[in-house]
Amino acid sequence: MLTKQQILMFEKTLLELVSAIVHQAISSKQLLFEFTQEILTKNRKGLWKQIGDQINASQIEVHDFYFNTWSLQFYEDCNQYKDEIKLIFQQVIISTSDYKLAIQQSIQTFLKEFPSNRCNERKIYQMLYQYTKSNHKQYNVKPKAKQQSLTIFENYAFQKAVNTKLEQ
Structure with a gap:
């Protein structure tokens, strides 16, 4: 800090x-x-x-x-697009079981549908993450290496830990 x-x-x-x-x-x-x-x-x-x-x-x-x-x-405040962003995510998550991919696809879809916006992609990501967390939405994700089902938050924590180790 x-x-x-x-x-x-x-x-x-x-x-x-x-x-x-x-x-x-x-x-x-x-x-x-x-x-x-x-x-x-x-x-x-x-x-x-x-x-x-x-x-x-x-x-x-x-x-x-x-x-x-x-x-x-x-950047402009993306809260004005909150409903649209959530709706896009709800539509995208139906077609994929990969949480991270669903968020990335939702962001790209939003940017295509609202090309004149000046929203920060990181803020949109955080908004979607908080949305799924606060609504206790959990999506099962099956890693390829293990056939064990993980919740979306367990998968996110695992991916973050792996990325942190790779960056070090």
């Missing part, structure tokens, strides 16, 4: 580094966000380490702050 001082230094540091990378003065937060997204699309992961080194924070803290806090100011 970044301190208040680190948060204040974050944007200034991001601006300096991104300006140096794109060799251009950046005049607004919106442009800073757009250039940063472009840089990240090109897979420049070292950006978080550089910022972290300058503000005395870990690259994980900087990464998480960027995606979970700072960048959200450039």
Whole structure:
């Protein structure tokens, strides 16, 4: 978790580094966000380490702050689409027993059906996850390696644990 001082230094540091990378003065937060997204699309992961080194924070803290806090100011509130997103998910989950796949397909369907929206995909994912969790909806998922039936939440926890181990 970044301190208040680190948060204040974050944007200034991001601006300096991104300006140096794109060799251009950046005049607004919106442009800073757009250039940063472009840089990240090109897979420049070292950006978080550089910022972290300058503000005395870990690259994980900087990464998480960027995606979970700072960048959200450039997206619209997806709650206005909550009913549509849930309806899409309800339709998609019928045709698949894979929870993660159903959420991904629901997000892609939503983005196609509402192309003018400016919603954050991560927020849509979180909305769908909370929706299924709060409604106690459990879908049986059968992993290929084992023929044991897992609830959707057990499968999600297993996949998250495997991904965490792979990232380390």
